[in-house]
Amino acid sequence: MDSAFTASSSAVGEAPTSGEHRMGTTIVGVCYNGGVILGADSRTSTGTIRFLLDLHVLWDVLALPWVDSAWGTGNSVADLGMYVANRASDKITSLTDNVYVCRSGSAADTQVISDYVRYFLHQHTIQLGQPATVKVAANLIRLLAYQNKNMLQAGMIVGGWDKYEGGQIFSVPLGGTILKQSFAIGGSGSSYLYALLDHEWRDGMSQEEAEKFVVKAVSLAMARDGASGGVVRTVTINADGVTKNFYPGNKLPLWHEELEPHNSLLDILAGGSPDPMVQ
Amino acid sequence: MEEQKWDQPMGGFNAASRSQMAEAAAGGEESQRTLYPYVTGTSVIALKYKDGVIMACDTGASYGSTLRYKSVERIKAVGKHSLIGGSGEFSDFQEILRYLDELTLSDHMWDDGNSLGPKEIHSYLTRVMYNRRNKFDPLWNALVLGGVKMGPKGAEKYLGMVNMIGTHFEENHIATGFGNHLAIPILRAEWSEDMTFEEAVKLVEKCLLVLLYRDRSSINKFQVAKITTEGATIYPPYSLKTFWGFSHFENPAQGAVGSW
Numbered sequence: 001m002d003s004a005f006t007a008s009s010s011a012v013g014e015a016p017t018s019g020e021h022r023m024g025t026t027i028v029g030v031c032y033n034g035g036v037i038l039g040a041d042s043r044t045s046t047g048t049i050r051f052l053l054d055l056h057v058l059w060d061v062l063a064l065p066w067v068d069s070a071w072g073t074g075n076s077v078a079d080l081g082m083y084v085a086n087r088a089s090d091k092i093t094s095l096t097d098n099v100y101v102c103r104s105g106s107a108a109d110t111q112v113i114s115d116y117v118r119y120f121l122h123q124h125t126i127q128l129g130q131p132a133t134v135k136v137a138a139n140l141i142r143l144l145a146y147q148n149k150n151m152l153q154a155g156m157i158v159g160g161w162d163k164y165e166g167g168q169i170f171s172v173p174l175g176g177t178i179l180k181q182s183f184a185i186g187g188s189g190s191s192y193l194y195a196l197l198d199h200e201w202r203d204g205m206s207q208e209e210a211e212k213f214v215v216k217a218v219s220l221a222m223a224r225d226g227a228s229g230g231v232v233r234t235v236t237i238n239a240d241g242v243t244k245n246f247y248p249g250n251k252l253p254l255w256h257e258e259l260e261p262h263n264s265l266l267d268i269l270a271g272g273s274p275d276p277m278v279q
Numbered sequence: 280m281e282e283q284k285w286d287q288p289m290g291g292f293n294a295a296s297r298s299q300m301a302e303a304a305a306g307g308e309e310s311q312r313t314l315y316p317y318v319t320g321t322s323v324i325a326l327k328y329k330d331g332v333i334m335a336c337d338t339g340a341s342y343g344s345t346l347r348y349k350s351v352e353r354i355k356a357v358g359k360h361s362l363i364g365g366s367g368e369f370s371d372f373q374e375i376l377r378y379l380d381e382l383t384l385s386d387h388m389w390d391d392g393n394s395l396g397p398k399e400i401h402s403y404l405t406r407v408m409y410n411r412r413n414k415f416d417p418l419w420n421a422l423v424l425g426g427v428k429m430g431p432k433g434a435e436k437y438l439g440m441v442n443m444i445g446t447h448f449e450e451n452h453i454a455t456g457f458g459n460h461l462a463i464p465i466l467r468a469e470w471s472e473d474m475t476f477e478e479a480v481k482l483v484e485k486c487l488l489v490l491l492y493r494d495r496s497s498i499n500k501f502q503v504a505k506i507t508t509e510g511a512t513i514y515p516p517y518s519l520k521t522f523w524g525f526s527h528f529e530n531p532a533q534g535a536v537g538s539w
Contacts (some may be wrong), residue, residue: 041517136280146370150314167338172346175317180350 001025001107002042002090007244024227026090026189026218027102028203029157031182032210035167035238036159038102041189042230043221048174085231088206096121097242099137099160099234104187105174113144113154134160136268138178146176161237188222189228195222207236211245219252226254316368316419319340320353321460321496323364323423324486326470326521327436327451328479331507333362333424335483337491338516339498347500354504356511358383361397361426362504366455367443368419375418378407392445397426397437401447409445417443421455426506452507457494462486476505488519 001024028039028248091103093114099121103110121124138158140192145154158170171177171184183201185193197215205213215232222228250261262268280451295380318340325334340348353372354364357379365372366524382403386395395403401424413419421442427434440455441447452466465486490497504513531538 045432142370146374149370173347175368175370177318177373179340179351181348194345213524 001089001104001110009054025104025187026193026195026228027104027155027157027186028190028214028217029159029169029171029184030210030214031100031167031169031203032204032205032207034121034207035235035236035241036160036169037207037210037214037234038092038100038157038164039232039234040091040102040187041218041228042086042088042233043084043222043228044089044090044107045227046083046085053246055138062133084229089230090233092233092235093117094242095137095141095158096132096160097124098131098237099134099158100237100242101137101141102157102159102186103270104155108153109154110156111157113141113152116144117141131162131241132156133162133164134168134170135162135165138168141170141172142178145172149176151175155186157186159235159237161239165241167238185217187228189225191216192221193217194222207238211236215247216253219247220255223255223258280423296489303343310384314416314419318347318369318457319419320351320366320369320372321494322456322462322490323353323366323421323436324363324454324458324462324466324483325362325423325425325452326466326474326479326483327413327438328427328476330432330476331427331436331505332438332485332524333476333503333505334423335424335487335501335503336361336364336366337487337497338500338502339496340369341496344495346496349498349500350516352502352513354502354513356504356506356513357400357424358386358395359510360394360428361400361424361507362506362511362513363400363428364423364455364504366421371418371420372422375420375422376403376405377406383445396428396435397439398428399451400424400426401437401439403442405447408441408443408447409533412443412445419443422456423453425453427508429508442500444505457497458486461489461493465489484519488521491519491521514532 016208024043024045026041032039077117087104093101093103093120094100095114101114119226120140121137124136125132137160141158143158145152153174155174156172158172160167161167169181169184170182171179171186173186173222182203183197185197211234214234218232222232233247233251234247236243236245252259320340321337323334323336325332334354336353338351338353339346340351342445353366353371354362355376357363363379374498382400383395404422404424408418408422421440423440425438427436429435430452437449438451438453439449440453441448442455452463452470454462454466469482474516483503487501491499499518500516501519502513502516504511
């Protein structure tokens with residue numbers, strides 16, 4: 001998630017591949033046989049360029065540091081090095097008791113969109129006399145995303161449960177397209193998950209299988225995506241309500257080239273191993 | 280096209296001032312500029328045949344170079360007499376479908392025994408696209424509109440297209456995107472008046488296959504649709520077999536080390 005201001009004016013006539021604008025997050029939503037599970041990492045990153053000019057303009061966080069020759073090198077023109085503003089953010093936000101949204105892209109934009117939609121849904125629920133449906137919530141997100149597409153950088157996954165259609169997941173990527181899917185991934189970390197999902201996704205998993213799968217997916221993405229990290233949060237929504245889970249680093253599986261964490265080298269040495277390279 | 284107040288839910292003041300701030304920072308460009316597409320569909324092909332119009336496209340929607348969504352329906356029925364196929368920005372296509380829903384609903388509510396035919400729908404879309412283009416705020420699509428309606432001279436087939444800058448025309452065969460370059464030459468050579476359904480499908484599949492080989496944004500999952508006097512039929516998605524058995528493909532280095 002990027003938390004600085006977003007400049008809406010990029011160069012006119014930019015090639016369509018600028019649609020590959022990636023956002024510092026990994027978000028996942030899956031349907032299982034009783035409802036949905038939403039998952040996300042917890043890293044909010046920030047980076048500014050040209051802060052000398054007091055002009056905080058956030059470019060694509062994955063862009064290389066940009067040095068203006070007019071200012072000369074050594075001047076504080078490069079970005080601040082991708083600071084982690086919040087290492088435990090909660091990117092899965094409630095819209096109603098039965099519908100949540102995973103947010104990626106600009107933190108500010110998605111927060112405001114969520115606030116507006118929560119407000120609209122609150123009124124809608126009162127008027128309707130019963131809980132709002134997931135479809136309505138997703139479409140409200142879409143309305144804001146589409147009608148303000150020039151100004152927003154928000155990729156969202158809406159997931160929830162209602163009594164009519166059960167668990168549903170809706171993807172609302174940049175531009176304001178809306179697509180109902182049985183699973184959805186988003187954010188910059190999602191690039192690393194397409195292959196995993198193509199390979200291992202199955203319809204109609206049980207709740208435990210689906211939860212394990214979501215945690216596996218988010219933690220794999222966090223292993224490789226610099227813009228994702230921290231803890232894994234999941235939210236399960238079904239007929240019985242909402243369950244939230246929290247997986248700190250030590251509860252996540254270890255992947256390739258990752259090592260068992262220790263308190264100190266001294267513990268390893270004290271462990272009696274003559275060769276410090278051997279764990 | 281009525282602009283409802285709903286259009287500025289962020290508050291006209293905030294939205295305008297923020298984009299103005301951004302423009303001031305960037306050195307001043309006009310307020311409503313051309314945006315760029317994010318989630319895009321690739322070619323749509325269509326042609327007239329004996330019983331009506333056949334339209335086909337793949338079921339993919341790309342996000343830059345990523346083939347992100349693979350089960351997207353880019354051809355939809357409109358009213359009783361038409362099919363619309365859309366390439367380009369998918370959110371804009373979804374919005375156009377909403378406009379068409381409103382249009383066909385009010386047409387239906389007239390309850391006058393008449394219904395909008397493909398020519399009228401095409402005309403409506405042309406106005407929408409051209410007027411948005413004039414405001415420098417285009418709907419980033421190329422739309423194919425095909426249909427059949429009974430007229431005084433019997434069943435009248437219609438096929439046309441309109442794109443984001445408002446260019447529109449009618450033809451016996453249409454292709455958008457890459458199809459312009461790869462499919463149109465094939466259609467020009469092999470289309471004929473009053474093809475049977477089977478001949479039309481084979482011709483369309485020939486084009487789809489070439490696009491699959493040569494268009495990076497295409498995927499091997501297609502939908503074919505037809506519209507006749509009996510109504511619209513959109514067939515379930517299917518894949519085509521591809522051919523890789525050229526000896527040159529298997530042995531490109533024969534005769535020249537490194538194949539070049």
